[in-house]
Amino acid sequence: xxxxxxxxxxxxxxxxxxxxxxxxxxxxxxxxKPLTISERLSIGTGTLIGTAIPIMYFCKKQKLPxxxxxxxxxxxxxxxxxxxxxxxxxxxxxxxxVKPEYKIHEGxxxxxxxxxxxxxxxxxxxxxDKIKFLNNTKAKAATLMSGIFCGMIAGANISNKINGTxxxxxxxxxxxxxxxxxxxxxxxxxxxxKFPLIGKLGIEKFLPLFYMWTGYESGTMR
Numbered sequence: 001x002x003x004x005x006x007x008x009x010x011x012x013x014x015x016x017x018x019x020x021x022x023x024x025x026x027x028x029x030x031x032x033k034p035l036t037i038s039e040r041l042s043i044g045t046g047t048l049i050g051t052a053i054p055i056m057y058f059c060k061k062q063k064l065p066x067x068x069x070x071x072x073x074x075x076x077x078x079x080x081x082x083x084x085x086x087x088x089x090x091x092x093x094x095x096x097x098v099k100p101e102y103k104i105h106e107g108x109x110x111x112x113x114x115x116x117x118x119x120x121x122x123x124x125x126x127x128x129d130k131i132k133f134l135n136n137t138k139a140k141a142a143t144l145m146s147g148i149f150c151g152m153i154a155g156a157n158i159s160n161k162i163n164g165t166x167x168x169x170x171x172x173x174x175x176x177x178x179x180x181x182x183x184x185x186x187x188x189x190x191x192x193x194k195f196p197l198i199g200k201l202g203i204e205k206f207l208p209l210f211y212m213w214t215g216y217e218s219g220t221m222r
Contacts, residue, residue: 035095039091039094041094042090042093042095043216043220044216046086046091046093046215047212047215048086050082050084050085050086051079051082051083054075054082055069055079055208057078058075066205067205069204070204071207072192073192076114080115083216084107084111084114084215086215087107087214087217087220088104088106088218092104095220098221103221105172106221108163109155109159109163110218113152114155114185114211115155116155116158117149117152118151118185120148121144124147125192141190144190145186148182148185152178152179152182160172184211184214187210190203191203191204
């Protein structure tokens, strides 16, 4: 278990974009202390490198250019792991004014926030294929979104236990901004579901960029 992180104020608790007042709601966005341009560049560079490494591996293994890569659970998990690791390391290197535990905790949260929902995608799709009233585009999309959100809650509980942030004053809760940050998993799920519109839009080409955003946000945690 990682060492728990607490603020000096009892009215603050761990949040996706920093520390926030406890009297907030699901949609509130906590304030974040600004980063310098050099700090942002360092975090962005770390995220880029962390994302590029698995991408190069995929290209070599699949023998395809970046824009034609195929994504399944393994690729999505490796992308999220690489981007988050790169973002956190870049943030720890540049943002020395903040305890590294803050970024590590956010990295752990974002990792499980991405991995747990990703692991649910294939079982959900298989279940939809076997149940007649779920075996259509709209039902699959709704079921996938519900499964991803449930996976986020499960991932948050796992990360809180690992981070040691299980008390009322430090517990990391799923926020609306976390749902937005999960655009990578949502996009990957739609790609795996092979919805006709998704294929036409070519969303899989942009998956690395979506995962880079998650890694960058982990690195900017203060």
